[in-house]
Amino acid sequence: MSIDAIALEMRDITKSFPGVRALEAVSFDCAHGEVHAICGENGAGKSTLIKVLGGIYQPDAGSILIEGKPAAFSHPVEARRAGISIIHQELSLLPHRTVAENIYLGLEPTRGGRLDRKAMMEGARRLLGRLGSPISADARAGDLAIAEQQTVEIAKALALDARILVMDEPTAALDDTNAKRLLDLVARLRSEGVAIVYVSHRMPEIAAIADRVTIMKDGRKVETAPIGAMPTDRIVRLMVGRELSDYYPARPDTPPGDVLLEIAGGGNAELADIDLSVRAGEIVGIAGLEGSGKAALARAIFGDQPFTRGTVRFLGAPIDLRHPRAGIEAGIGFLSDDRKREGCLLQQSLRDNLLLVRRAFASPVRGSRAGTLADGEADTMMRRLDVRAAHFGQAIGALSGGNQQKVILGRWLARDPRLLVFCEPTRGIDVAAKAAIYQLMRDVAARGRGVVMVSSDLPEVIGVSDRILVMHQGRIAGECSPEVGEEGVMALAVGHRPAPLDVAREGALA
Secondary structure, three states, X not given: OOHHHEXXXXXXXXXXXXXXXXXXXXXXXXXXXXXXXEEXXXXXOHHXXXXXXXXXXXXXXXXXXXXXXXXXXXXXXXXXXXXXXXXXXXXXXXXXXXXXXXXXXXXXXXXXXXXXHHHHHHHXXXXXXXXXXXXOOOOXXXXXOHHHHHHHHHHHHHOOOOOEEEEEOOOOOOOHHHHHHHHHHHHHHHHXXXXXXXXXXXXXXXXXXXXXXXXXXXXEEEEEEEHHHXXXXXXXXXXXXXXXXXXXXXXXXXXXXXXXXXXXXXXXXXXXXXXXXXXXXXXXXXXXXXXXXXXXXHHHHHOOOXXXXXXXXXXXXXXXXXXXXXXXXXOEEEEOOOHHHXXXXXXXXXXXXXXXXXXXXXXXXXXXXXXXXXXXXHHHHHHHOOOOOOOXXXXXXXXXXXXXXXXXXXXXXXXXXXXXXXXXXXXXOOHHHHHHHHHHHHHHHHOOOEEEEEOXXXXXHHHHOOEEEEEEOOEEEEEEOHHHHHHHHHHHHOOOOOOHHHHHOOOOOO
8 A cells, every 4th residue: 555545544542531541552544545444342442543533532642644744633623624524423413403404514605604505405415315315404303213314424424525534333323225325325435535434343344345454452453454354253353352153142942931912903103004922031023124114113012102003912911002101110121222312311320320210110209219229239230231331420421332232221120021122222332242232132031021122233133033023114024033034034124025935944045
Protein backbone atom coordinates (compact mmCIF):
# COMPACT_ATOMS: atom_id res chain seq x y z
CA MET A 1 0.00 0.00 0.00
CA SER A 2 1.49 3.33 -1.05
CA ILE A 3 1.87 5.93 1.67
CA ASP A 4 0.14 8.40 -0.66
CA ALA A 5 -2.96 6.21 -0.61
CA ILE A 6 -3.39 6.36 3.15
CA ALA A 7 -6.27 8.61 4.15
CA LEU A 8 -6.08 8.08 7.90
CA GLU A 9 -3.32 7.04 10.26
CA MET A 10 -3.52 6.77 14.04
CA ARG A 11 -0.17 6.19 15.76
CA ASP A 12 0.29 4.77 19.25
CA ILE A 13 -3.02 6.13 20.58
CA THR A 14 -3.28 5.82 24.35
CA LYS A 15 -6.29 6.82 26.42
CA SER A 16 -7.08 6.30 30.12
CA PHE A 17 -10.09 6.96 32.29
CA PRO A 18 -10.13 6.85 36.09
CA GLY A 19 -9.08 3.31 36.96
CA VAL A 20 -9.22 2.07 33.36
CA ARG A 21 -6.64 2.01 30.54
CA ALA A 22 -9.01 2.03 27.55
CA LEU A 23 -6.34 2.17 24.81
CA GLU A 24 -2.68 1.16 24.99
CA ALA A 25 -0.49 2.39 22.10
CA VAL A 26 -2.97 1.42 19.35
CA SER A 27 -1.90 2.07 15.76
CA PHE A 28 -4.33 1.89 12.86
CA ASP A 29 -4.58 3.15 9.27
CA CYS A 30 -7.07 3.14 6.41
CA ALA A 31 -6.49 3.92 2.74
CA HIS A 32 -8.67 5.67 0.19
CA GLY A 33 -10.88 3.09 -1.48
CA GLU A 34 -10.46 0.60 1.36
CA VAL A 35 -12.84 -0.95 3.87
CA HIS A 36 -10.85 -1.65 7.04
CA ALA A 37 -12.87 -3.58 9.62
CA ILE A 38 -12.29 -3.39 13.38
CA CYS A 39 -13.36 -6.36 15.49
CA GLY A 40 -13.29 -7.01 19.21
CA GLU A 41 -15.45 -7.75 22.22
CA ASN A 42 -17.42 -4.99 23.88
CA GLY A 43 -14.87 -3.23 26.04
CA ALA A 44 -11.99 -4.02 23.66
CA GLY A 45 -11.48 -0.31 22.95
CA LYS A 46 -13.10 0.02 19.53
CA SER A 47 -15.57 2.74 20.49
CA THR A 48 -12.92 4.69 22.42
CA LEU A 49 -10.64 4.63 19.38
CA ILE A 50 -13.46 5.94 17.20
CA LYS A 51 -14.32 8.68 19.70
CA VAL A 52 -10.68 9.80 19.72
CA LEU A 53 -10.78 10.01 15.93
CA GLY A 54 -14.07 11.90 16.07
CA GLY A 55 -12.87 14.52 18.56
CA ILE A 56 -15.12 13.34 21.39
CA TYR A 57 -12.08 12.23 23.41
CA GLN A 58 -8.56 13.63 23.26
CA PRO A 59 -5.78 11.02 23.46
CA ASP A 60 -3.31 11.01 26.36
CA ALA A 61 -0.57 10.09 23.90
CA GLY A 62 -0.18 9.34 20.21
CA SER A 63 -0.98 11.22 17.01
CA ILE A 64 -3.48 11.35 14.14
CA LEU A 65 -2.57 12.04 10.51
CA ILE A 66 -5.14 12.86 7.83
CA GLU A 67 -3.70 12.29 4.34
CA GLY A 68 -0.22 12.48 5.85
CA LYS A 69 -0.74 15.74 7.74
CA PRO A 70 -0.88 15.90 11.57
CA ALA A 71 -4.35 16.63 12.97
CA ALA A 72 -5.74 17.20 16.44
CA PHE A 73 -9.43 17.49 17.23
CA SER A 74 -10.72 19.09 20.41
CA HIS A 75 -14.34 18.92 19.28
CA PRO A 76 -16.40 16.72 16.89
CA VAL A 77 -17.01 19.74 14.65
CA GLU A 78 -13.27 19.94 13.95
CA ALA A 79 -13.22 16.26 12.93
CA ARG A 80 -16.17 16.79 10.60
CA ARG A 81 -14.42 19.78 9.00
CA ALA A 82 -11.43 17.53 8.35
CA GLY A 83 -13.67 15.21 6.29
CA ILE A 84 -14.40 12.59 8.95
CA SER A 85 -17.97 11.39 9.34
CA ILE A 86 -18.90 8.94 12.08
CA ILE A 87 -22.08 6.90 12.33
CA HIS A 88 -22.21 5.87 15.97
CA GLN A 89 -23.89 2.69 17.20
CA GLU A 90 -26.20 4.64 19.50
CA LEU A 91 -28.59 6.66 17.36
CA SER A 92 -28.50 10.41 17.95
CA LEU A 93 -31.43 11.79 15.99
CA LEU A 94 -33.57 14.58 17.40
CA PRO A 95 -36.96 12.82 17.65
CA HIS A 96 -39.14 15.93 17.25
CA ARG A 97 -37.34 17.20 14.15
CA THR A 98 -38.05 16.06 10.60
CA VAL A 99 -35.83 13.65 8.71
CA ALA A 100 -34.52 16.49 6.55
CA GLU A 101 -33.78 18.66 9.58
CA ASN A 102 -31.83 15.81 11.17
CA ILE A 103 -29.84 15.10 8.01
CA TYR A 104 -28.78 18.72 7.66
CA LEU A 105 -28.37 19.51 11.36
CA GLY A 106 -25.46 21.97 11.50
CA LEU A 107 -25.28 21.99 7.69
CA GLU A 108 -28.51 23.85 6.95
CA PRO A 109 -28.54 25.42 3.46
CA THR A 110 -29.35 29.13 3.42
CA ARG A 111 -30.47 31.64 0.87
CA GLY A 112 -30.31 35.33 1.51
CA GLY A 113 -29.32 34.65 5.11
CA ARG A 114 -32.40 32.52 5.76
CA LEU A 115 -32.94 28.77 5.86
CA ASP A 116 -33.56 27.38 2.39
CA ARG A 117 -36.08 24.74 3.32
CA LYS A 118 -36.73 23.75 -0.28
CA ALA A 119 -33.04 23.03 -0.89
CA MET A 120 -32.86 21.10 2.38
CA MET A 121 -35.84 18.92 1.46
CA GLU A 122 -34.50 18.27 -2.05
CA GLY A 123 -31.08 17.39 -0.68
CA ALA A 124 -32.58 15.02 1.89
CA ARG A 125 -34.66 13.27 -0.76
CA ARG A 126 -31.58 12.90 -2.96
CA LEU A 127 -29.54 11.35 -0.15
CA LEU A 128 -32.35 9.00 0.84
CA GLY A 129 -32.73 8.01 -2.80
CA ARG A 130 -29.02 7.24 -2.94
CA LEU A 131 -29.63 4.82 -0.08
CA GLY A 132 -32.63 3.34 -1.85
CA SER A 133 -34.89 4.38 1.01
CA PRO A 134 -38.59 5.33 0.70
CA ILE A 135 -38.51 7.35 3.95
CA SER A 136 -40.23 10.72 3.63
CA ALA A 137 -37.95 13.71 4.15
CA ASP A 138 -40.65 15.51 6.14
CA ALA A 139 -41.46 12.58 8.45
CA ARG A 140 -40.81 13.09 12.15
CA ALA A 141 -37.67 11.18 13.15
CA GLY A 142 -39.19 9.93 16.39
CA ASP A 143 -41.96 8.17 14.46
CA LEU A 144 -39.54 6.02 12.46
CA ALA A 145 -38.66 2.40 13.15
CA ILE A 146 -35.14 1.70 14.34
CA ALA A 147 -34.02 0.47 10.92
CA GLU A 148 -35.34 3.67 9.36
CA GLN A 149 -33.59 5.80 11.97
CA GLN A 150 -30.32 4.02 11.15
CA THR A 151 -30.85 4.84 7.47
CA VAL A 152 -31.31 8.52 8.37
CA GLU A 153 -28.08 8.41 10.39
CA ILE A 154 -26.26 7.12 7.32
CA ALA A 155 -27.81 9.83 5.12
CA LYS A 156 -26.77 12.38 7.73
CA ALA A 157 -23.17 11.18 7.45
CA LEU A 158 -23.25 11.23 3.65
CA ALA A 159 -24.47 14.84 3.70
CA LEU A 160 -20.96 15.80 4.83
CA ASP A 161 -19.45 14.31 1.65
CA ALA A 162 -16.83 12.77 3.93
CA ARG A 163 -13.53 11.38 2.66
CA ILE A 164 -13.27 9.17 5.75
CA LEU A 165 -16.43 7.37 6.83
CA VAL A 166 -16.55 5.47 10.12
CA MET A 167 -19.45 3.06 10.58
CA ASP A 168 -19.99 1.62 14.08
CA GLU A 169 -22.33 -1.38 13.84
CA PRO A 170 -24.28 0.20 10.95
CA THR A 171 -26.42 -2.87 10.25
CA ALA A 172 -27.23 -3.72 13.88
CA ALA A 173 -30.80 -2.45 13.46
CA LEU A 174 -31.31 -3.70 9.89
CA ASP A 175 -32.81 -6.91 8.57
CA ASP A 176 -31.01 -8.93 5.91
CA THR A 177 -32.56 -7.04 2.99
CA ASN A 178 -31.68 -3.59 4.30
CA ALA A 179 -28.26 -4.80 5.47
CA LYS A 180 -27.46 -6.04 1.97
CA ARG A 181 -28.53 -2.68 0.56
CA LEU A 182 -26.16 -0.97 2.97
CA LEU A 183 -23.27 -3.27 2.05
CA ASP A 184 -23.89 -2.50 -1.61
CA LEU A 185 -23.66 1.19 -0.75
CA VAL A 186 -20.41 0.63 1.14
CA ALA A 187 -18.97 -1.10 -1.91
CA ARG A 188 -20.03 1.83 -4.09
CA LEU A 189 -18.47 4.37 -1.72
CA ARG A 190 -15.26 2.36 -1.68
CA SER A 191 -15.16 2.45 -5.49
CA GLU A 192 -15.49 6.24 -5.25
CA GLY A 193 -12.33 6.41 -3.14
CA VAL A 194 -13.87 6.88 0.30
CA ALA A 195 -11.84 5.39 3.18
CA ILE A 196 -14.24 3.34 5.30
CA VAL A 197 -13.60 2.16 8.85
CA TYR A 198 -16.18 -0.55 9.50
CA VAL A 199 -16.86 -1.75 13.05
CA SER A 200 -19.10 -4.79 13.23
CA HIS A 201 -19.78 -7.98 15.17
CA ARG A 202 -21.37 -9.64 12.15
CA MET A 203 -18.71 -11.96 10.79
CA PRO A 204 -20.37 -12.65 7.40
CA GLU A 205 -20.49 -8.90 6.71
CA ILE A 206 -16.82 -8.48 7.48
CA ALA A 207 -15.89 -11.39 5.24
CA ALA A 208 -18.03 -9.94 2.43
CA ILE A 209 -17.01 -6.28 2.55
CA ALA A 210 -13.64 -5.77 4.28
CA ASP A 211 -10.23 -5.51 2.62
CA ARG A 212 -8.33 -5.71 5.91
CA VAL A 213 -9.32 -6.46 9.47
CA THR A 214 -7.84 -5.34 12.79
CA ILE A 215 -8.55 -7.31 15.96
CA MET A 216 -8.60 -5.49 19.31
CA LYS A 217 -8.67 -6.96 22.81
CA ASP A 218 -8.40 -5.26 26.22
CA GLY A 219 -7.46 -1.90 24.73
CA ARG A 220 -4.65 -3.24 22.55
CA LYS A 221 -4.30 -4.12 18.91
CA VAL A 222 -3.85 -7.88 18.55
CA GLU A 223 -3.34 -8.19 14.80
CA THR A 224 -4.00 -6.53 11.44
CA ALA A 225 -4.17 -8.66 8.29
CA PRO A 226 -5.84 -8.89 4.86
CA ILE A 227 -9.31 -10.41 5.16
CA GLY A 228 -8.23 -13.36 3.02
CA ALA A 229 -5.76 -14.35 5.72
CA MET A 230 -8.32 -14.04 8.53
CA PRO A 231 -11.12 -16.64 8.29
CA THR A 232 -13.98 -16.17 10.70
CA ASP A 233 -12.83 -18.87 13.11
CA ARG A 234 -9.44 -17.18 13.47
CA ILE A 235 -11.03 -13.76 14.05
CA VAL A 236 -13.23 -15.19 16.79
CA ARG A 237 -10.33 -17.00 18.48
CA LEU A 238 -8.26 -13.80 18.53
CA MET A 239 -11.19 -11.83 19.93
CA VAL A 240 -12.35 -14.14 22.69
CA GLY A 241 -10.18 -17.24 22.77
CA ARG A 242 -12.98 -19.65 21.84
CA GLU A 243 -14.10 -21.52 18.76
CA LEU A 244 -17.11 -20.20 16.83
CA SER A 245 -18.82 -23.58 17.21
CA ASP A 246 -19.04 -23.03 20.99
CA TYR A 247 -21.55 -20.17 20.75
CA TYR A 248 -24.87 -21.96 20.38
CA PRO A 249 -25.74 -24.14 23.40
CA ALA A 250 -26.90 -27.67 22.77
CA ARG A 251 -30.62 -28.28 22.45
CA PRO A 252 -32.20 -30.51 25.10
CA ASP A 253 -32.87 -34.17 24.41
CA THR A 254 -36.12 -34.10 26.39
CA PRO A 255 -39.41 -32.97 24.77
CA PRO A 256 -40.98 -29.67 25.88
CA GLY A 257 -43.55 -29.58 28.67
CA ASP A 258 -47.06 -28.20 28.95
CA VAL A 259 -48.39 -25.37 26.81
CA LEU A 260 -47.77 -22.01 28.50
CA LEU A 261 -49.12 -19.65 25.83
CA GLU A 262 -51.73 -20.36 23.19
CA ILE A 263 -53.04 -17.80 20.67
CA ALA A 264 -55.88 -18.58 18.26
CA GLY A 265 -56.96 -16.20 15.50
CA GLY A 266 -55.04 -13.30 17.04
CA GLY A 267 -55.04 -10.00 15.20
CA ASN A 268 -54.79 -6.23 15.43
CA ALA A 269 -53.99 -3.39 13.02
CA GLU A 270 -50.68 -5.04 12.06
CA LEU A 271 -51.39 -8.74 12.60
CA ALA A 272 -53.92 -11.26 11.32
CA ASP A 273 -54.77 -14.93 11.85
CA ILE A 274 -52.06 -15.56 14.44
CA ASP A 275 -52.13 -19.14 15.69
CA LEU A 276 -49.21 -20.16 17.88
CA SER A 277 -48.29 -21.99 21.05
CA VAL A 278 -45.25 -21.91 23.31
CA ARG A 279 -44.44 -24.79 25.65
CA ALA A 280 -42.47 -24.93 28.84
CA GLY A 281 -38.80 -25.61 28.21
CA GLU A 282 -38.63 -24.49 24.58
CA ILE A 283 -37.28 -21.54 22.64
CA VAL A 284 -39.55 -20.49 19.79
CA GLY A 285 -37.83 -18.28 17.21
CA ILE A 286 -39.77 -15.66 15.25
CA ALA A 287 -38.16 -14.70 11.93
CA GLY A 288 -39.17 -12.43 9.08
CA LEU A 289 -38.12 -9.42 7.06
CA GLU A 290 -38.39 -5.83 8.32
CA GLY A 291 -42.07 -4.89 8.44
CA SER A 292 -43.21 -8.53 8.40
CA GLY A 293 -44.96 -8.16 11.76
CA LYS A 294 -42.45 -10.04 13.91
CA ALA A 295 -41.84 -7.07 16.23
CA ALA A 296 -45.59 -6.37 16.39
CA LEU A 297 -46.19 -9.98 17.40
CA ALA A 298 -43.72 -9.69 20.28
CA ARG A 299 -45.42 -6.54 21.55
CA ALA A 300 -48.88 -8.08 21.21
CA ILE A 301 -47.85 -11.06 23.33
CA PHE A 302 -46.64 -8.66 26.03
CA GLY A 303 -49.72 -6.43 25.81
CA ASP A 304 -47.90 -3.36 24.50
CA GLN A 305 -49.75 -3.43 21.16
CA PRO A 306 -52.54 -5.78 22.21
CA PHE A 307 -54.56 -8.18 20.14
CA THR A 308 -57.98 -6.76 19.34
CA ARG A 309 -59.40 -10.05 18.09
CA GLY A 310 -58.84 -13.73 18.68
CA THR A 311 -58.25 -15.55 21.96
CA VAL A 312 -55.21 -15.81 24.19
CA ARG A 313 -54.70 -18.43 26.88
CA PHE A 314 -51.83 -18.32 29.35
CA LEU A 315 -51.09 -21.08 31.85
CA GLY A 316 -54.29 -22.78 30.75
CA ALA A 317 -56.66 -19.87 31.39
CA PRO A 318 -58.04 -17.09 29.15
CA ILE A 319 -56.21 -13.79 29.57
CA ASP A 320 -56.85 -10.26 28.33
CA LEU A 321 -53.47 -8.70 27.59
CA ARG A 322 -54.60 -5.10 27.15
CA HIS A 323 -51.57 -3.46 28.76
CA PRO A 324 -47.95 -4.41 29.57
CA ARG A 325 -48.82 -4.36 33.27
CA ALA A 326 -51.31 -7.16 32.66
CA GLY A 327 -48.60 -9.15 30.93
CA ILE A 328 -46.13 -8.61 33.76
CA GLU A 329 -48.69 -9.49 36.43
CA ALA A 330 -49.55 -12.68 34.53
CA GLY A 331 -45.90 -13.74 34.39
CA ILE A 332 -44.61 -12.45 31.05
CA GLY A 333 -41.33 -10.56 30.62
CA PHE A 334 -40.21 -8.49 27.64
CA LEU A 335 -36.80 -7.33 26.40
CA SER A 336 -37.22 -4.47 23.94
CA ASP A 337 -35.27 -4.23 20.71
CA ASP A 338 -34.33 -0.66 21.65
CA ARG A 339 -32.21 -0.70 24.82
CA LYS A 340 -31.54 3.03 24.71
CA ARG A 341 -35.13 4.29 24.48
CA GLU A 342 -37.14 1.51 26.11
CA GLY A 343 -34.81 -0.75 28.05
CA CYS A 344 -32.53 1.39 30.18
CA LEU A 345 -32.70 4.44 32.41
CA LEU A 346 -29.34 5.58 31.12
CA GLN A 347 -28.52 8.01 33.95
CA GLN A 348 -29.58 5.59 36.69
CA SER A 349 -27.34 3.01 38.33
CA LEU A 350 -27.08 -0.64 37.37
CA ARG A 351 -28.85 -1.56 40.61
CA ASP A 352 -31.74 0.84 39.94
CA ASN A 353 -32.14 -0.56 36.43
CA LEU A 354 -32.09 -4.17 37.59
CA LEU A 355 -34.61 -3.50 40.35
CA LEU A 356 -36.94 -1.40 38.18
CA VAL A 357 -39.75 -3.92 37.63
CA ARG A 358 -39.65 -5.31 41.15
CA ARG A 359 -39.94 -1.82 42.63
CA ALA A 360 -42.74 -0.89 40.23
CA PHE A 361 -44.80 -3.82 41.50
CA ALA A 362 -43.98 -3.40 45.20
CA SER A 363 -46.89 -2.74 47.55
CA PRO A 364 -47.29 1.02 48.14
CA VAL A 365 -48.40 0.24 51.69
CA ARG A 366 -45.19 -1.60 52.52
CA GLY A 367 -42.88 0.95 50.94
CA SER A 368 -40.98 1.29 47.67
CA ARG A 369 -38.35 -1.30 48.64
CA ALA A 370 -40.68 -3.79 50.29
CA GLY A 371 -40.68 -7.11 48.50
CA THR A 372 -37.78 -6.13 46.23
CA LEU A 373 -34.28 -7.48 46.05
CA ALA A 374 -31.83 -5.81 48.40
CA ASP A 375 -28.89 -4.08 46.75
CA GLY A 376 -26.66 -6.93 47.85
CA GLU A 377 -28.90 -9.46 46.14
CA ALA A 378 -28.98 -7.31 43.02
CA ASP A 379 -25.18 -7.32 43.05
CA THR A 380 -25.22 -11.10 43.38
CA MET A 381 -27.49 -11.32 40.33
CA MET A 382 -25.17 -9.11 38.28
CA ARG A 383 -22.13 -11.13 39.29
CA ARG A 384 -23.98 -14.27 38.28
CA LEU A 385 -24.67 -12.72 34.88
CA ASP A 386 -21.02 -11.58 34.60
CA VAL A 387 -21.96 -7.91 34.24
CA ARG A 388 -18.68 -6.06 33.82
CA ALA A 389 -18.58 -2.60 35.35
CA ALA A 390 -16.31 -0.49 37.55
CA HIS A 391 -19.01 -0.79 40.23
CA PHE A 392 -22.73 -1.55 40.28
CA GLY A 393 -23.61 1.94 41.43
CA GLN A 394 -22.40 3.54 38.19
CA ALA A 395 -24.78 4.80 35.49
CA ILE A 396 -25.82 2.04 33.11
CA GLY A 397 -25.34 4.39 30.14
CA ALA A 398 -21.56 4.01 30.57
CA LEU A 399 -21.70 0.26 29.93
CA SER A 400 -21.32 -1.62 26.67
CA GLY A 401 -24.45 -2.87 24.93
CA GLY A 402 -23.80 -6.45 25.99
CA ASN A 403 -23.52 -5.53 29.66
CA GLN A 404 -26.64 -3.36 29.46
CA GLN A 405 -28.53 -6.31 27.99
CA LYS A 406 -27.39 -8.55 30.84
CA VAL A 407 -28.69 -6.04 33.40
CA ILE A 408 -32.07 -5.90 31.64
CA LEU A 409 -32.19 -9.69 31.56
CA GLY A 410 -31.36 -9.70 35.27
CA ARG A 411 -34.34 -7.40 35.83
CA TRP A 412 -36.64 -10.13 34.52
CA LEU A 413 -34.80 -13.04 36.11
CA ALA A 414 -35.32 -11.31 39.44
CA ARG A 415 -39.07 -11.53 38.84
CA ASP A 416 -38.86 -15.04 37.35
CA PRO A 417 -41.60 -14.83 34.67
CA ARG A 418 -43.04 -18.00 33.15
CA LEU A 419 -42.59 -16.61 29.62
CA LEU A 420 -39.82 -14.32 28.38
CA VAL A 421 -40.12 -12.47 25.06
CA PHE A 422 -36.75 -11.42 23.63
CA CYS A 423 -36.84 -8.84 20.82
CA GLU A 424 -33.51 -8.70 18.93
CA PRO A 425 -31.66 -9.98 22.04
CA THR A 426 -28.10 -9.60 20.67
CA ARG A 427 -28.42 -6.49 18.53
CA GLY A 428 -25.18 -4.52 18.63
CA ILE A 429 -23.28 -6.77 21.04
CA ASP A 430 -20.12 -8.79 20.48
CA VAL A 431 -19.82 -12.52 19.89
CA ALA A 432 -18.76 -13.33 23.46
CA ALA A 433 -21.72 -11.42 24.94
CA LYS A 434 -23.98 -13.13 22.40
CA ALA A 435 -22.80 -16.53 23.60
CA ALA A 436 -23.59 -15.55 27.19
CA ILE A 437 -27.10 -14.35 26.23
CA TYR A 438 -27.78 -17.58 24.30
CA GLN A 439 -26.74 -19.66 27.29
CA LEU A 440 -28.92 -17.59 29.62
CA MET A 441 -31.89 -18.14 27.32
CA ARG A 442 -31.26 -21.87 27.29
CA ASP A 443 -30.90 -21.88 31.09
CA VAL A 444 -34.27 -20.09 31.40
CA ALA A 445 -35.91 -22.70 29.18
CA ALA A 446 -34.24 -25.54 31.11
CA ARG A 447 -36.03 -24.31 34.26
CA GLY A 448 -39.40 -24.95 32.63
CA ARG A 449 -39.97 -21.44 31.33
CA GLY A 450 -40.92 -20.57 27.77
CA VAL A 451 -38.87 -18.26 25.53
CA VAL A 452 -40.01 -16.38 22.44
CA MET A 453 -37.08 -14.93 20.50
CA VAL A 454 -37.72 -12.39 17.73
CA SER A 455 -34.59 -11.83 15.65
CA SER A 456 -33.48 -10.48 12.28
CA ASP A 457 -30.28 -12.52 12.50
CA LEU A 458 -30.99 -15.77 10.65
CA PRO A 459 -27.94 -17.71 11.92
CA GLU A 460 -29.05 -16.75 15.44
CA VAL A 461 -32.63 -17.91 14.86
CA ILE A 462 -31.42 -21.22 13.45
CA GLY A 463 -28.70 -21.75 16.04
CA VAL A 464 -30.81 -21.02 19.14
CA SER A 465 -34.44 -21.96 18.39
CA ASP A 466 -36.17 -25.27 18.94
CA ARG A 467 -38.93 -24.27 16.51
CA ILE A 468 -39.14 -21.35 14.07
CA LEU A 469 -42.23 -19.38 13.06
CA VAL A 470 -41.75 -17.13 10.03
CA MET A 471 -43.75 -13.92 9.59
CA HIS A 472 -44.82 -12.40 6.28
CA GLN A 473 -47.17 -9.42 5.84
CA GLY A 474 -48.50 -9.63 9.38
CA ARG A 475 -49.25 -13.35 9.26
CA ILE A 476 -47.39 -16.51 10.20
CA ALA A 477 -46.27 -17.78 6.81
CA GLY A 478 -45.22 -21.13 8.20
CA GLU A 479 -43.41 -23.11 10.85
CA CYS A 480 -40.19 -25.02 10.34
CA SER A 481 -37.43 -26.74 12.26
CA PRO A 482 -33.93 -25.21 12.44
CA GLU A 483 -32.65 -27.95 10.12
CA VAL A 484 -34.21 -26.29 7.07
CA GLY A 485 -31.41 -23.72 7.15
CA GLU A 486 -31.36 -20.08 6.11
CA GLU A 487 -32.70 -20.78 2.63
CA GLY A 488 -35.79 -22.49 3.97
CA VAL A 489 -36.52 -19.73 6.47
CA MET A 490 -35.97 -17.02 3.86
CA ALA A 491 -38.29 -18.76 1.40
CA LEU A 492 -41.13 -18.41 3.89
CA ALA A 493 -40.09 -14.86 4.79
CA VAL A 494 -40.50 -13.67 1.20
CA GLY A 495 -43.88 -15.37 0.81
CA HIS A 496 -42.82 -18.56 -0.98
CA ARG A 497 -44.07 -21.67 0.73
CA PRO A 498 -42.12 -24.76 -0.28
CA ALA A 499 -43.80 -28.13 -0.52
CA PRO A 500 -44.58 -29.53 2.94
CA LEU A 501 -41.91 -32.20 2.67
CA ASP A 502 -39.30 -29.56 1.87
CA VAL A 503 -40.08 -27.76 5.11
CA ALA A 504 -40.43 -30.79 7.33
CA ARG A 505 -37.69 -33.01 5.96
CA GLU A 506 -34.50 -32.60 7.97
CA GLY A 507 -31.89 -30.62 6.06
CA ALA A 508 -33.98 -30.40 2.87
CA LEU A 509 -33.18 -26.74 2.25
CA ALA A 510 -29.93 -26.47 4.20
